[in-house]
Amino acid sequence: MPDTVVSVSSPAAAPAAKRKGPRGKVVIYPNWCKGCHICVDFCPTEVLAFIPSQEYPLVQQPEKCTACHFCDTHCPDFAIIVRSIE
Numbered sequence: 001m002p003d004t005v006v007s008v009s010s011p012a013a014a015p016a017a018k019r020k021g022p023r024g025k026v027v028i029y030p031n032w033c034k035g036c037h038i039c040v041d042f043c044p045t046e047v048l049a050f051i052p053s054q055e056y057p058l059v060q061q062p063e064k065c066t067a068c069h070f071c072d073t074h075c076p077d078f079a080i081i082v083r084s085i086e
């Protein structure tokens with residue numbers, strides 16, 4: 001199991017107000033994650049998903065992250081963080 005899983009994102013150089021693409025970079029710490037699904041359920045844009053073969057969330061659509069922080073503020077184990085992309 002990897003120590004961290006980082007979403008693949010490509011912030012553009014354009015100002016945030018005009019830029020399309022992710023607003024946040026999602027980092028998951030699999031060793032801390034207990035697989036409770038809370039972050040997946042709270043994500044309004046379906047960035048996160050669970051797959052049967054994996055015990056921690058998959059960042060399946062990183063480009064849809066709005067940096068709303070619903071996921072990391074509700075994780076009971078501090079196993080997911082979102083850094084805003086300027």
Ligand code: SF4
Pocket residue numbers: 028032033034035036037038039040056057074075076077078079080
């Ligand atoms: S809320 Fe936290 S502990 Fe629960 S599945 Fe998401 S990252 Fe893992």
Ligand code: SF4
Pocket residue numbers: 024026042043044045046047048064065066067068069070071072082
């Ligand atoms: S910050 Fe918001 S949009 Fe991004 S993964 Fe978390 S819940 Fe989803």
